[in-house]
Amino acid sequence: MRLPTVARAALALTTLGLAASNACTYSPDFKDGELLCGTGESCPKGYHCVMGHTCWKSGANPSSGSGGSSGTGGADTGGSSGTGGSSVVSRNLLLGTWDFSSGTLTITCSDGTSQSKPLKGPADNMDVSAGSGSTVVADYYCGWILDFNAVGNTATGTLEPGQTCTSSGGCTDFTWMGQSFAFSSSDGATAQVNGNVNATYKDYTNPADPKNTNNCLPKTTLAPTGTCTLSVTGTLTSE
Numbered sequence: 001m002r003l004p005t006v007a008r009a010a011l012a013l014t015t016l017g018l019a020a021s022n023a024c025t026y027s028p029d030f031k032d033g034e035l036l037c038g039t040g041e042s043c044p045k046g047y048h049c050v051m052g053h054t055c056w057k058s059g060a061n062p063s064s065g066s067g068g069s070s071g072t073g074g075a076d077t078g079g080s081s082g083t084g085g086s087s088v089v090s091r092n093l094l095l096g097t098w099d100f101s102s103g104t105l106t107i108t109c110s111d112g113t114s115q116s117k118p119l120k121g122p123a124d125n126m127d128v129s130a131g132s133g134s135t136v137v138a139d140y141y142c143g144w145i146l147d148f149n150a151v152g153n154t155a156t157g158t159l160e161p162g163q164t165c166t167s168s169g170g171c172t173d174f175t176w177m178g179q180s181f182a183f184s185s186s187d188g189a190t191a192q193v194n195g196n197v198n199a200t201y202k203d204y205t206n207p208a209d210p211k212n213t214n215n216c217l218p219k220t221t222l223a224p225t226g227t228c229t230l231s232v233t234g235t236l237t238s239e
Helices: 005-019
Strands: 047-050 054-057 096-109 114-118 121-130 135-140 142-151 154-159 164-169 172-185 190-203 225-238
Touching (some): 096 190, 135 154, 135 172, 135 190, 142 172
Antiparallel strands (some): 121 135, 154 172, 164 172, 172 190, 190 225
C-alpha cells in the first residue's frame, strides 16, 4: 500500500530529525488537520492521529465553534458539523457490513453468456474493513484496496490501480482485474457503490458430464478460455 505523499514526506522528515538529534532538535510545526496520518495512524512527535485521517497537535482536536465545547458548534465525529463548528470526515463512515437495498450486478462473457441480477437484502452484501494507513478494503469478488478521500462531507474510497485476484466456481478458474471501484457514504448509514471488473477464465467442465461440478477435467487439460466483464452499482444500508 502506498503511503499518501504528505505522510511519506512527514516520515522522511521525522527520520531526518532523529538522525540529526545530536546537532539540533526537530520541532515540527504543521497546521492542525493538514497532515495525513501515516501507517498505523502514525504522526510526527507532538502530534496525534484524529479518526484515522489527519494529524493534530497533542491536546488539540477538531471540535468547537466560537467559545463552545459542546452543543451547537461542538465536537463532530464524522458527519457534518453543528452551526459554527468544524467537520472531520472519517473513513469510519465506510466500515462495516453493508446490505444492498437496491442495485444490479451485470456479467457478460465472451462465450455469449450474460447475467443481470437485482441486488437486494442481507443475502447481497459487502464487507468493508480498515486497511493499512488510510485505506479501506471492500470485499466483493476480491478484497479491493480503496484509497480514502474526504470530498465535502462525504467519505469516499477509490480503487488503487493494478489489483488482481483469483477464484474458482464449479469447474471454472477466474482471474479478476479491477478497472474502477468507488464506495462512498456521508452518514455511515447509507452508501453508494459503483464498480467495474474484468476477468479471464479457464473452463475445465467435463463435456461428458457438464452438470457435475465435481467431475471436472484435470487442470493439466488444455481448457477453453475466455473473458468476462462485471459491473455492480447500487445503494446499500449498514447492518
